[in-house]
Amino acid sequence: MYNENLRKQKELILCEDGTNTLYSKEFDEPYHSTKDGALHESLEKHVKPSFAIKKEKQQLTILDICFGLGYNTFATIYYIKKHNLKTKLHILSPEFDEELIHSLKSFDYPLEFYKIKHIIDAVSNDLFYKDEQFKIEILLGDARKSIPKIKEKIDIVYQDAFSPAHNPLLWTYEWFRDVRAICKEDAILTTYSIAAAIRLGLYENGFFIFLHHAKLMRSSTVASLTMLEGLEYIDMELKKERNLTARSLRDEVYR
Numbered sequence: 001m002y003n004e005n006l007r008k009q010k011e012l013i014l015c016e017d018g019t020n021t022l023y024s025k026e027f028d029e030p031y032h033s034t035k036d037g038a039l040h041e042s043l044e045k046h047v048k049p050s051f052a053i054k055k056e057k058q059q060l061t062i063l064d065i066c067f068g069l070g071y072n073t074f075a076t077i078y079y080i081k082k083h084n085l086k087t088k089l090h091i092l093s094p095e096f097d098e099e100l101i102h103s104l105k106s107f108d109y110p111l112e113f114y115k116i117k118h119i120i121d122a123v124s125n126d127l128f129y130k131d132e133q134f135k136i137e138i139l140l141g142d143a144r145k146s147i148p149k150i151k152e153k154i155d156i157v158y159q160d161a162f163s164p165a166h167n168p169l170l171w172t173y174e175w176f177r178d179v180r181a182i183c184k185e186d187a188i189l190t191t192y193s194i195a196a197a198i199r200l201g202l203y204e205n206g207f208f209i210f211l212h213h214a215k216l217m218r219s220s221t222v223a224s225l226t227m228l229e230g231l232e233y234i235d236m237e238l239k240k241e242r243n244l245t246a247r248s249l250r251d252e253v254y255r
């Protein structure tokens, strides 16, 4: 189990896009790529590719793994408001660091989030927010335990855990099996990871794999339960033939 004292140790870091993130001593890793930038990364790797694919949907349920500083959730609301979309949004987000969430009302977010400060405050205080268009629920506790209890069916998964090297249990075949079990038939998943082991875990759970060319940053992965047009398809059978030792991560190795 993770160490409570270490969980409290975090340092503020300025990313290259001018937005702030934290460095976690517990996971020995920043919450965002400091090179790609916290807000820029959220928008380019998660929000924009998701809304490009799901733009016709009037109602979306998003699973944001995990909440952290909430950039992915808040950037999604910022994007919807900026583009004047009428999409009704329900975001479910596991997070076990309650103290972090309660501290977010004082976090120095970018100006882009200024108009949604009331939402940030509500989530930080109550772990919950709801108005006519947006509903945000933090699922407090271990994501491995909360995911199988979710009753809603998910349209979009933002897979944004700490890296597989530092938080492997949120990247295994079994993790993606649990995530897939609560997905709609046409769900998509976005992630910064382009590692063969991670893509295999998704592929073995029925996801098609695509390369997403993000703007001014490294490429990322879009996975989808249906075939998508207009994205660079990755043939995982070919990848397996070319990389005979590649394997998905397994719970039994890390538990």
Ligand SMILES: C[S@@+](CC[C@H](N)C(=O)[O-])C[C@H]1O[C@@H](n2cnc3c(N)ncnc32)[C@H](O)[C@@H]1O
Pocket: 030, 031, 032, 042, 065, 066, 067, 068, 069, 070, 071, 072, 073, 094, 095, 096, 097, 100, 141, 142, 143, 144, 160, 161, 162, 167, 170
């Ligand atoms: C990389 S950060 C997420 C960044 C976030 N998406 C954002 O945009 O700010 C990973 C988060 O996962 C949380 N976490 C790690 N393992 C977890 C678990 N098993 N259950 C719930 N939360 C977990 C950490 O506390 C941390 O806040």
